[in-house]
Amino acid sequence: MQLIVVSNREPYIHKKAGSTISVEQPAGGLTSALDNVLRTVQGTWIAWGSGSADREAVDARGCVRVPPPSPSYTLRRVWLGQSETDNYYAGYSNRVLWPLSHVTLDRVYYTKRYWESYRKVNRKFADAVIGELHEDSLVWIHDFHLCLVPLFIKETAPSATVGHFWHIPWPDWGTFRILPQARDIIEGLLANDLLGFQIPLFAKNFMNCAQEALSAVIDPERGSVVYNDHTTVLKAFPISVDFDSFQTMAASKKEYSIRHLKKQLGIAGGYIGIGVDRLEYTKALLKRLQAIDLFFDKYRSFIGRFTFVQIAVPTRLSEPYISYKRSVEDMIARINMKHAQGSWKPIVYITTKVEHHDLALYYRIADVAIISSVYDGMNLVAKEYIASQVDEKGVIILSEFAGASEELSGALPLNPYDIETFAENIKRALLMPAEEKRSRMRALREHVRSNNLSKWTDDFLQALESCRERPRRERDGAFLFFDYDGTLTPLVDDPRSAALSKSTRDLLAGLRSVYPVAIVSGRTLFDVMNMVDLRDILYAGNHGAELWDGQRVIIGSDGPVDPQAIRAFLQEITPAMAGIPGVMIEDKGVTISVHYRNVDGRRRQDVVERFRHLADAYRNTLSLVEGNMVLEARPRTVWNKGDAVAWILRTFGAGRLPLYVGDDATDEDAFRVVDQAGGISIGIGMKTGAPCYLESQAGIEDLLSWLGQTGNP
Numbered sequence: 001m002q003l004i005v006v007s008n009r010e011p012y013i014h015k016k017a018g019s020t021i022s023v024e025q026p027a028g029g030l031t032s033a034l035d036n037v038l039r040t041v042q043g044t045w046i047a048w049g050s051g052s053a054d055r056e057a058v059d060a061r062g063c064v065r066v067p068p069p070s071p072s073y074t075l076r077r078v079w080l081g082q083s084e085t086d087n088y089y090a091g092y093s094n095r096v097l098w099p100l101s102h103v104t105l106d107r108v109y110y111t112k113r114y115w116e117s118y119r120k121v122n123r124k125f126a127d128a129v130i131g132e133l134h135e136d137s138l139v140w141i142h143d144f145h146l147c148l149v150p151l152f153i154k155e156t157a158p159s160a161t162v163g164h165f166w167h168i169p170w171p172d173w174g175t176f177r178i179l180p181q182a183r184d185i186i187e188g189l190l191a192n193d194l195l196g197f198q199i200p201l202f203a204k205n206f207m208n209c210a211q212e213a214l215s216a217v218i219d220p221e222r223g224s225v226v227y228n229d230h231t232t233v234l235k236a237f238p239i240s241v242d243f244d245s246f247q248t249m250a251a252s253k254k255e256y257s258i259r260h261l262k263k264q265l266g267i268a269g270g271y272i273g274i275g276v277d278r279l280e281y282t283k284a285l286l287k288r289l290q291a292i293d294l295f296f297d298k299y300r301s302f303i304g305r306f307t308f309v310q311i312a313v314p315t316r317l318s319e320p321y322i323s324y325k326r327s328v329e330d331m332i333a334r335i336n337m338k339h340a341q342g343s344w345k346p347i348v349y350i351t352t353k354v355e356h357h358d359l360a361l362y363y364r365i366a367d368v369a370i371i372s373s374v375y376d377g378m379n380l381v382a383k384e385y386i387a388s389q390v391d392e393k394g395v396i397i398l399s400e401f402a403g404a405s406e407e408l409s410g411a412l413p414l415n416p417y418d419i420e421t422f423a424e425n426i427k428r429a430l431l432m433p434a435e436e437k438r439s440r441m442r443a444l445r446e447h448v449r450s451n452n453l454s455k456w457t458d459d460f461l462q463a464l465e466s467c468r469e470r471p472r473r474e475r476d477g478a479f480l481f482f483d484y485d486g487t488l489t490p491l492v493d494d495p496r497s498a499a500l501s502k503s504t505r506d507l508l509a510g511l512r513s514v515y516p517v518a519i520v521s522g523r524t525l526f527d528v529m530n531m532v533d534l535r536d537i538l539y540a541g542n543h544g545a546e547l548w549d550g551q552r553v554i555i556g557s558d559g560p561v562d563p564q565a566i567r568a569f570l571q572e573i574t575p576a577m578a579g580i581p582g583v584m585i586e587d588k589g590v591t592i593s594v595h596y597r598n599v600d601g602r603r604r605q606d607v608v609e610r611f612r613h614l615a616d617a618y619r620n621t622l623s624l625v626e627g628n629m630v631l632e633a634r635p636r637t638v639w640n641k642g643d644a645v646a647w648i649l650r651t652f653g654a655g656r657l658p659l660y661v662g663d664d665a666t667d668e669d670a671f672r673v674v675d676q677a678g679g680i681s682i683g684i685g686m687k688t689g690a691p692c693y694l695e696s697q698a699g700i701e702d703l704l705s706w707l708g709q710t711g712n713p
């Protein structure tokens, strides 16, 4: 196996100071974890070359062997110009996708040039991947900067195995749809074979977005999405930290290092609190500071007895981060001025990067760690704190909106918007009995120890490997769908006489043992089941509003169905059509149909106009569907044929290839769903929108017998 890791940030940065070039490893658990994996399997890492001496260190292809001094894998650098850094990175990634995913919508700032640059840079990354691909490659892409890379790779190399891990939250469709390129981004990600999220909620949100944005066929039980004949597996892989490394770093500290650090921080005694964050508005530093201020206002006895150490390293150096940094600093200065006593001040603020082995010591000495994110994919600081708590005396206050809160049930939960309870929680954490602190921390440590970073990488890579093992076209065979009138039977003047011929019924009966079969009709469910009269097949009636799943009747609807509106409509349409000979009004319970096949040709337009006029008055509750010589009013919330087909596929046919045969405008919705699922739509007559067609209904029996003979259409 050849592993190709793709990320925006690189694992090694070459920097120049005077005439000397040095190599740095950026801080962060993730880069070092993936670095360890690549050192073992010896693959390639593709990333943006952002260091001042990066170009000098590489060969003509942009590659350098790392890590120094004994290299074991290749780092291939992608070069970005200033305008790309501004528009793709600082723009579309950090000012659009980041705030959108964290539901801080007032911070979303979008312009067209951001998107153009994002596409261009994603193309560059994809080209670099394609240049490295081998037969046995596994491609592992990271995060929101590279959503289009999977699609661009697959366009050139459809058989590549590509996985993507999304480190930040994925919001619901109501939020995501504000993105002008919502569909492009989702489509890009659906080219992956595996798409990993931090927690199941984010995977579920993505699945809903795929369904809403692209009518992709989703299978919540199996956790997969089928779009354009391609299956993407969605799964939660909660990221973690290198437990042993933090534990060892923390435990190795001697008493004198602890004393030295406290002295350096100006902490003479009492309790210590810690916050470690990139200087980032989603981490809610201002809310945290407000709560600390309130805590000191309310509990004066802690003045001089509780010091909060905030490490906040700026990582993004443009707006809105510049203003945010200023607000944080102003607030800290105000709180320190308000509560300081003698040489003691309540908040120690550190803005320079703290090395990892020192960070472990900060974590170890802290009685409480505060994580107050308004939204966070996971939050590694929470797990690093736990791994470093070798004395088991600390308490963690953790936002309910950080992914980590799903797993870390021993933490004190926090709603960062509730400042008063936040302040109470600080008191509760500090005054918690030692025994309770110990038992909570012990359980938390056990959890992080057994769910550590290497488990995360192993789980993801194993899942990706099994995507490769899956056959490319994951099809268990076909799933056949037929409309009834005009498809299985010829169109006739009186729908009651459209009986199914014995030969067609026999052919359908034969197909049942080869494929799952569903009949999807505009007739009522009861009516179409009677007409077809075959067991062991599925039925959808009323254009998808009623379904028979083999055992029970289901009303297909996306919301409550108001029976009053359709009754009122019937009351009005009956007299409206009274003077027109040949009109037949059919009360189908959930819906009302008006058939006008038998109306004199010159009066048909009149029928349609009267119907449309009345339907317009009901437009808030009812929708109008125009079929072949039939008009139908139906509650807006009930399913159409496409919705019914999508539901049947999801419930009974995930992985199957849908084939749909229909003749009517109302079949168009089903054609669309089938096309999205990579299936085959066949229209009867050339006027339908289906890409394949039978010249006339007379050909249906030939098609049925051909389907019976072939194993896979």
Ligand code: GDG
Binding pocket: 027, 028, 029, 030, 167, 168, 239, 276, 277, 278, 311, 313, 352, 353, 354, 355, 356, 359, 376, 377, 378, 379, 380, 381, 384
């Ligand atoms: C994204 C998601 C998800 C911070 N200051 C220093 C320092 N750090 C390190 C911490 C920790 C990391 O930065 C921060 O990790 P987080 O998880 O809190 O957050 P993001 O950077 O926003 O990361 C997040 C993560 O991806 C992984 O999937 O958990 O939800 O937003 O490792 O230790 N490290 C050092 N010195 C510092 O001063 N050495």
